[in-house]
Amino acid sequence: MQGKSQSQILKHFLAASAAFLVAGGAFAQTAATAPAPAPGQGGAMHHHMEHGGGMWMKSVDTDGDGMISKAEADALFNRIDTNHDGKLDKNEMAAYRKTMMEQRRAEMQKEFEAKFKAADKNGDGALTKDEVKAGMPRLAQRFDQLDANHDGKLTLDEIKAGMQKMHEERMQRMPRGPAAPSAPSSSGG
Structure with a gap:
């Protein structure tokens, strides 16, 4: 029984670690490769990074309680683990980062176009x-x-x-x- 408990703890630790690695990689990748936010957009990426990845936290914290539960971390792990082998490889991590960056760029574009239209x-x-x-x-x-x-x-x-x-x-x-x-x-x- 203790072996099973330890493997469950290890699995959850790895899931949480993977979530934080993905977030850190996404932040670093986005900061290094994303076009600068358009002036007037409020520096969304700078704001995003200054506040501890608040946008990332909100995307994982699906119940909105300000914390990431084990279930939420597992759900993130499962979204990244596209081949469902219980492991995250670098291709899955890269694909997830790419998807997240594309989504954020699209959101930023939409926000900027709305500000443009309003102006x-x-x-x-x-x-x-x-x-x-x-x-x-x-x-x-x-x-x-x-x-x-x-x-x-x-x-x-x-x-x-x-x-x-x-x-x-x-x-x-x-x-x-x-x-x-x-x-x-x-x-x-």
């Missing part, structure tokens, strides 16, 4: 500088940079293209890994 007071599908200042003030800082055709209006396409370009430029400036060791000096001896 578009005349409903013409483009934002003037005044509409941006009133409805999306953080975006106003980059208005001229994003207005690719210099017509005094921003379309969703201009904003998306401009933000993607800024993200790519930022990624190019980031270090790519450990610095190469310097060659030993050849001093005669």
Whole structure:
């Protein structure tokens, strides 16, 4: 009986550990690869990471009590364990992270488009500088940079293209890994 109890404890520990590993991997992956949130969006990823993964917690805490129960951890484990072998391999973890990132990107896109639509007071599908200042003030800082055709209006396409370009430029400036060791000096001896 004690052996069975220990194996159950181990199984639950592994399930909880896997849940936290997935969450940590998703946060790191998202922070490293997700395009920067559009200005005016409130920095959702920064907010998400600052508050201990609150969004992730809410997605796992299905009963909304602010805690993750064993049943909720098991349910997460079972969602990730797509081949139902009771183990999580790196392919299952990667697939889960990818799915979660795609869902979050879609949510962020939907939220941004709703803010854009709300700011578009005349409903013409483009934002003037005044509409941006009133409805999306953080975006106003980059208005001229994003207005690719210099017509005094921003379309969703201009904003998306401009933000993607800024993200790519930022990624190019980031270090790519450990610095190469310097060659030993050849001093005669």
